[in-house]
Each structure stands twice: as structure tokens, then as C-alpha cells.
Amino acid sequence: MGTTEQTTGTETPSAPAIAPFTDLDLLEAEALHLLHAVMSECERPALLFSGGKDSAVVLHLVSKAAWPGEPQVPALHVDTEHNFPEVIAYRDAALARYHVELLVASVSEAIEAGLVVEDASPGASRNALQSAVLLDAVARYGFDALVGGARRDEEKARAKERMLSVRDSSGGWNPRHQRPELWDLHNPLHGPGEHLRCFPLSNWTEMDVWRYVEREGIELPSIYFAHRRPVVRRAGMLVGVGPHTPPAPGEEVLEATVRYRTVGDMTCTAAIESAASSIPEVMAEIASTRTSERGATRMDDRGSRWSMEDRKKAGYF
């Protein structure tokens, strides 16, 4: 943050007066500045919380922005009930630790209420249903700003996203009519029926997230680190076998040492073979990998080149 720590009596007078000003400090200041704008100027902001590493970092930043108090924003989890059990356990523990209230928008309840229609084929993903459930929750709770952990480096449509992005009354994203973002002047005003999406990690990379996790001592779900898991090989990916992801006929179940590089639904998130069991080992692995984060693990991005753009236009996060 471009700051100098108080010197102690043991330091020599020749010790440098100025602490190194790192790129991570800049990214943190940029994120806090944006969070202050949203938390001070929006009426009912909420944190989108999936239990993944990006939302864990945002939760930590929201807590810093609320210092010395507790964050006055609830966390909203759009729950497909296709989650990794380890992530749900982490979600509850992390939100309790940070004193943040959990609100669950349930895809199952939405299906029962007839809000959305489920694809009944085996192993089908509920990913596409999340947008409608999210927008329903926005209307129900009256949220005017949703803070999320999306990063521009994840995907090309996200590279065009603003840090504060307006969604129209049907939740849609209109990439052609985005507000200009100038200097670091944030404009959280919006018209009636519209809401904002706020992305404090816009300019962070996967590596930045891990560096920050290490520096700040942020806890993450255990599945980000190497563990043994029954998997099948499907379309060049390792898919964990579980109640919502049964092996297809003819697929051989094998046990492998894997970790998850991203965390989404069990039905659309693949594992990678990895022995990285600590943060430094994970960072070394990312530094040498030749595959992008979503390219390695996200089955939902493989629908078409434009699947993310299309989902964002429909209100996806």
C-alpha cells in the first residue's frame, strides 16, 4: 500500500525508510477504493460468495474495508445443490469467521416453484439456471449492488467488463453501452430497476490471488490442494465422481492425486493432476503451467467461444 512500517529499536539507522511498493499493494488499494464507494454509496450491497478462492479474497477485502467493524453486507450464495461438500463446509466456516450473514438462493427451490426448468439428463449442469435464480434474489432482497470476484484475465468477455458495471432491469449486460470508467473516479449511481455488479479483483491474475492468499494468510477450501479422489477421464479432463457426477457407461473410475484450480459446480468443474499441497507449491505449478485457468477446468466454457458473453448478457456473474 505504499506505506512504511514503524521502525523498531532493533533496526539500524541505514535501514530503508520506505517499504517496497509492490504491484499487490496497488491492486489491494484499487480494490479497497472501489469497495468503499459501493459500501458507502449503495443502499443494499451484497457479496456474491461461492466459496472459491476469488470470493474468499473479496470477503477478506470487504472485511478490511469495514475495519474496525464487521462487514455490513450479507453474502449471497446461488446454490445449485451440486456443490463440493468441502466447499459448503468452508463457506459456512469462513462466513462465520468474518461475521458475515449467509443468504442462500436455492436453484432447487426455484425449480420447484417453476421459476426455472431443469435439464433432466444425467450429469446435467445447473450452471445456466443460476442467472435466473440470482436475478430473482436481487429483486427479492432489493440488492442494488453485487460484489463478485470475477477477474479480467479469466476470459475474453470478462476482459471487456468494467469494475463497476450496470445491469439493466432484466439483469442483462450490454457490452456496447458500457459506462466509461475514467481515472479511479467511481460512479455508483444507477437508474430505477438497474443494479450494479462490482468487481474489485478486475485487474488481478490467478497468481496475484495466490500471492495475496499467502501474504494475508487467507484460508481456502481443501480441494485447492492435492488430495486423492475417484475420477473419470472425460474430454481430456479429470472429472471427480460423486452423487451428481456419476461415471457415464463405459467410463473407468480411477483414483488420482488431484487438486481443483477453480471451484464451481461439481457438474462443470474438472480437477487437474497435481501434487501441490501447499501455497508455494501451487504457485510454482501455476508459474510453469501452459494452460489457462478456465481452459483447464471449466466444462461450462466449452459450449462455444461465446458462451461467457452470452451468459453475461443474460445476467450471469
Place this chain on the structure above:
Amino acid sequence: MAPLARDFVRVATSGSVDDGKSTLIGRMVLEAKQAFDDEIEALGGPGVLDLAQLTDGLREESEKGITIDVAYRSFATRRRRFLLADSPGHVELTRNAVTALSGADVALVLVDARHGVVEQTRRHALLASLIRVPHLVVCVNKMDLVGFSRDAYDSVRDSFEELSERLDLPDVAFVPVSALGGDNVSSRSAEMTWYEGAPLLAHLEEVHTSSDRNLVDLRASVERPLQLPGDRTREPGVVLQVLSGVLRDEEELVVLGGFESSSEPVPVTIRRLAAPAALRAPAKTLREARPPGIVVAALGGVASDQGGFWPPRGSMLCRPLNHPAPRSEIDAMVFWMGDQPLAEGMRLTMRHTTRWVGVRVSSVHYRLDISTLHRDPGACALGANDIGHVTLVADHPLWADDHARVRSTGCALLVDAASGATLGALTLRGPTSPPASLRGVT
């Protein structure tokens, strides 16, 4: 392994239609080995890659082979971390180019070696000059299509230098490149041995940005007031962002805008400067903070007759003898992006630092023709993507600096309060902080 302390350089790229800008960005990212295999595969496999596809992320962009909206891409070399803001050359020119250029350390302007300096080049150079981007690099691209001719390069260079004489561009460099072939991008081109300068990436690694930051004029903006924990003296607490200058513990400062009802500076002393922590942990004590650092502080020394003093979001801390004089009449260059014209008498709301202030457009002095640099004083309204000189009258006094002196307090947005739409960008001009006489300071 992740490097520890790297500086972060923001680069805005702009060019005209078809001058190969997206291709150059793709090439830089590729040569810095920052593109992943699955991204490269999506460009059409080995051989001649469609490098533009690395950044043209929208369906319409790919189908039309153009860039529509500003895209951001991070990449790093061994020495530096870069954030590229790529703006389209033709669509909504002012809106997108100003978006990319605002906050940029380096403007990278592409020129097609076959066409030389064209109208679009002049516009981009003018915008970079008006936004005061400290460094500009002219990439003379498509050198392969002019036989790597030194004459072609020299001619572009000469005409750009003639243009830049009339502009405020403190640092201009030229690099002849072929983005398609990778000549002079990361390594020296064997085809252009006559070029003695550094390849583009080496140049970007070397650009001296550390002197660009203003560490003289202290401006610290209140992000929010807060109640300090365990505070017996009831001193007001604030979260501050240091916008310029250096903020030190135990320093005697003044707060501008501390009271709603008065624009008089209120003297305070910074006590217990600290970095905010998560999980309600104790904040880490600091001796000083630099921009854009976010810190918490207690404000001591507030006179006892000023009970209830709690500086609101948007108030600002400065040194007693170095602060902008509060003023309601604001002179500014405006970059207008609204569909409705900006006209005299119009009412808008202005975003300055973290404050909202209502303003009225009192006069439009001239419209600047961004192709000829001609000033049209007959204009009394500005259309979409026009640039002009205006005077605004604010409902409450602002503590604004001249943009040339303090970038962060010398810029603002014009917003339509009803819809929330951002309609204009402002670079503020005007009297820079004659030391005000201070009531209550001895």
C-alpha cells in the same frame, strides 16, 4: 515463482482501423510468454496466428474483425508488470480513447508505415496530450509492407515530431515494428539494422515512470469516517486514500470540507496512522503512506468548540500552506460522451474525488476541432465525442487542483443524476492553491 516487488505500468493502446493494434498486443503478450497454450490454439493453431483474437473478446468484434470496446489485459516481463487498456480506433473515439488514456502511464500510438501520420494519429496524440499521459510511444507498424524502409520510418517520425511541437507531450519515443512478424517487439529485428533504439518491450521496461507521481502536494481524501476501537479521547477517525504527496504520522494538517456548513479549513493533527486489517485484527501502525495507499488515522488537536466534528466522505486533508482554495467556479476541458449535447444552462452532477456536487454549465467557451486543433469559439453546445473548454458553477465549493499539477484532484466526471449515466470527463484548470489565511492556526 512470483516476483516480489514489481512496478505496475498502465499502457493505453490506440490506433486507426486496420493498423494492426490488436495484433501488436497479441504479439507482445505472446512474446512475453504470457499467453496460454489453449488461448494460442484458439487463435487458429500454429503458423500465422490471428493474434487480434487474443483481445477481441466479443462476438461482434470477431465477426466484424474490429475492436468495439476497451479491453484490459495483464502481462508481465521479468522486470515489470503491465496492464494494457486497448481502445478501438474508430468507434466512439473520444469516449473509448479517453477511458483507456485516463490513468495511463504510457500511451502507445500505432501508425501504419504505409499511410503515415493520419487524422486518427493526430486525434490520439491530442487526446494523450490533453489527458497528460506522461509518456508516448509511436509504433510505426507494418514495416514489412514497406520493405523495412528507413525512409518510410523517418518520414513518419518527422511528421509526428512536427505535430507534437504544438502539443504537451513531455516524452515521445519511436519504434519501427512489424507486429505480424514480431520485428522489434521483444527482440531486435534483423531486417532493420539501421534502427538503433530498443525493441518495444525493452523500451516499455525502461520507461522512467517513478518521477511521474506527485510526492510534493499532499492530498488525502476521506473514504469514510469511522469510530476508532478503544478510543478514550473520542477523536474522530477516518479512512483516507493518499491521492498525492506523502502522509506522515503526527503531521499537522487541515481538513477541507470537514463541516457541511463551512468551507473553512479545520486544523487537525494526524495521530496513529495505520493500515486497516481484516477480521477485526489490530491495524498495523505506519510512519507514512504514499499514493494510492489506503490508511486509517485518528484526527487529534480538534478545537474543543468544534464538537461533533466528523469529516464526511469526500472531505480532504492537505498541508496548511499547500491546499487548493475552495471555489465554486470551475474552468475545465470537457470530453463529452453524452448523446444529448452539452449546452449552456444544463444541470448535471459532478464526481470529484469521492464527492458529488451539483453543477450548472455556465458557458461553453469553444469547441476544439481534434483533427485541426482549431478552436471554434462560436460553439455554444458540444456533441457526442466533442472536446471543449467550459466554465461550470458548482452548488458547493470544490477543492480542485489544476490537472497539470495534481492529476487526481484535477479530474472529474459529469453525470446525469437521474439515470446515473457518465456523460463527460473533465480535466480541471485554474488557480492553484494560493495559501489561504487560516482561522484558528497560530
